[in-house]
Amino acid sequence: MTSAERAAYQCLSAVDAASLILAEPEITLFDVRDLHSYRQEHLERAMHLSEDRVPLWVGRLPKDAPVLIYCYHGNASKTYAQMFSDFRFRRVYSVDGGYRPLAIALNGPARVSGTDGSAELGAFLAEWTFDPADLNAPRQHGLTPLMRAALQGQREIAGELLALGVDIHARNDDGNTALWLACVSRDRGLVQDLIDAGIELDNRNDAGSTALMYTASSDRPELLQLLLEAGADPHVRNFDEMRAVELSASRACLKLLRHTAD
Structure with a gap:
């Protein structure tokens, strides 16, 4: 043909x-x-x-x-x-x-309002120019208020947003969710809050990488362990066919992932 x-x-x-x-x-x-x-x-x-x-x-x-x-x-x-x-x-x-x-x-994207939220939430939304009438609307780099709070390590703000029912599965311009960004901020409590809220553990971004891979490659063993205990899959491969164990940046991370090396 x-x-x-x-x-x-x-x-x-x-x-x-x-x-x-x-x-x-x-x-x-x-x-x-x-x-x-x-x-x-x-x-x-x-x-x-x-x-x-x-x-x-x-x-x-x-x-x-x-x-x-x-x-x-x-x-x-x-x-x-x-x-x-x-x-x-x-x-x-x-x-x-x-x-x-x-x-x-x-x-249709869910419209979650923060107009009745705390003064702290209002100030946060204003600082980052978010729309208080739609807490799922993204801004710079595709970050939603929850993603921004996770990236800044603002656990109380993130907690209030979660309580208001924002979308925990939203992805930014790189395909990352708030879980990845909370790992960037190294806030263990915030990572646990997102896990408890039911965020997807094995979301793969635009490079095929998961939050577990990020914590291994950036030497965050405390967060790596937390994700593993929550059920994150260490066998997922990125688009370069690499697993978290092969991306480990330290002996501590490699030790946590040693059971996946074969």
Whole structure:
């Protein structure tokens, strides 16, 4: 099949993809992120798809069935979309920007207000020019108020934000959550607060790295141990195929991870 004979897939913005999903409730949705991320959260009705299962679905779905595919940021989904197009599926869509923008476009970001919060919270929001009417709205570098409080090591402010119900799963421009940023500030209590709040332990940023990898590579054994005890996965690999044990910057970190070396 020449490139000219290939059926073309379409790339859709998150907003257009959300409109399509709402307009066509029978559309087939595929999530091509790793299985751990899929199990953590995914769109309703979306099925996990790996490359080895593409032939199964190619043989099962009618060629005129609409298929929409999303990944982390909109790159891998194009590869999968081309696979379906090569098998002459006529309506195949890849989502630009990936899962997070699509989920927000479908569900809308929760608006959590801090207008009735403490004076300290109000001063913090003003200092960093956050919108007190929407505590999930990001500012510089994609940081939300919770992320900023974590980065600055302001545990009491972070605690108040958590009590108000802010989104603990939000990611900044590098794909990091508040957990990573709390590890940067080295605030053990704040890290524990985020763990207790149910933050995802194994979120992978845009380099495929987790907070566990960061604590190992930056010589933070006390936080490394805390994450391990909470259930963080030491076997996750970044996009360079490195695990936390291989990134360890000190003997203390290596000792905590020695059981994962094999």
